[in-house]
Amino acid sequence: MKATFELEAIELELSGGPIAGVDESGRGPLAGPVVAAAVVLDPAFIPDGIADCKALDAKARQSVYQAILATAQVGIGVASVGRIDTDNILNAALWAMAQAVARLADRPRLVLARDYPHYGFDRHKGYGTREHHAAIARYGVTPHHRRSFRPVQLALGLV
Numbered sequence: 001m002k003a004t005f006e007l008e009a010i011e012l013e014l015s016g017g018p019i020a021g022v023d024e025s026g027r028g029p030l031a032g033p034v035v036a037a038a039v040v041l042d043p044a045f046i047p048d049g050i051a052d053c054k055a056l057d058a059k060a061r062q063s064v065y066q067a068i069l070a071t072a073q074v075g076i077g078v079a080s081v082g083r084i085d086t087d088n089i090l091n092a093a094l095w096a097m098a099q100a101v102a103r104l105a106d107r108p109r110l111v112l113a114r115d116y117p118h119y120g121f122d123r124h125k126g127y128g129t130r131e132h133h134a135a136i137a138r139y140g141v142t143p144h145h146r147r148s149f150r151p152v153q154l155a156l157g158l159v
Contacts, residue, residue: 008043011110018073020108022101024093033078034093038100040073040108047071075103090140098143113143 008019017040024036041050047067049056056064068074077099079092087095101111119135119142128151136145136155145152153159 007112008041012043016109018104018106018108019110019112020073020075020101020104021112022097023114024097027089027093031081033080034084034089034096036077036079036093036096036100038075038077038097038104038108038111039068040104040106041068042071045071073105075100077101077103088140094140094143111143 008017011017011019020038020040022036022038024034026032026034045067047064049060049064050068053061053064077096079087079096079099083095084092086092097113101108118139120129120131133151136151141147141152141155145155147153147156147158150159
């Protein structure tokens with residue numbers, strides 16, 4: 001599988017850049033931190049193998065890693081075990097992702113994150129349906145939720 005730059009090219013044309021991608025690793029294990037990386041790729045150089053690192057062996061993964069470091073902006077965020085135990089795994093992962101984005105050299109105009117399938121965005125487009133409220137109660141608030149909206153404030157314990 002080869003990564004494309006189709007969505008990013010459209011966004012760059014519409015609103016400019018830079019555009020960052022962010023993802024995390026470590027939500028499933030029983031031990032250790034959650035580590036997130038935010039990356040702003042050079043559109044002229046997208047390393048082969050970047051689309052699915054799990055399909056790569058250790059040597060190929062190291063090669064892709066070196067290519068990214070050589071040609072892209074990279075920010076890293078780490079949520080400790082203490083943060084995970086205090087905030088819950090989802091909120092700790094989202095915090096690590098926010099830290100990774102904040103550590104980029106240039107502030108991105110757009111950040112593309114992994115999908116949040118539990119929230120049903122593909123079915124209700126973020127409207128406050130019963131399903132969406134239940135997902136917030138179960139999985140927490142994502143970076144896409146509007147902090148000024150009362151249901152989100154309630155979920156975050158702000159009111």
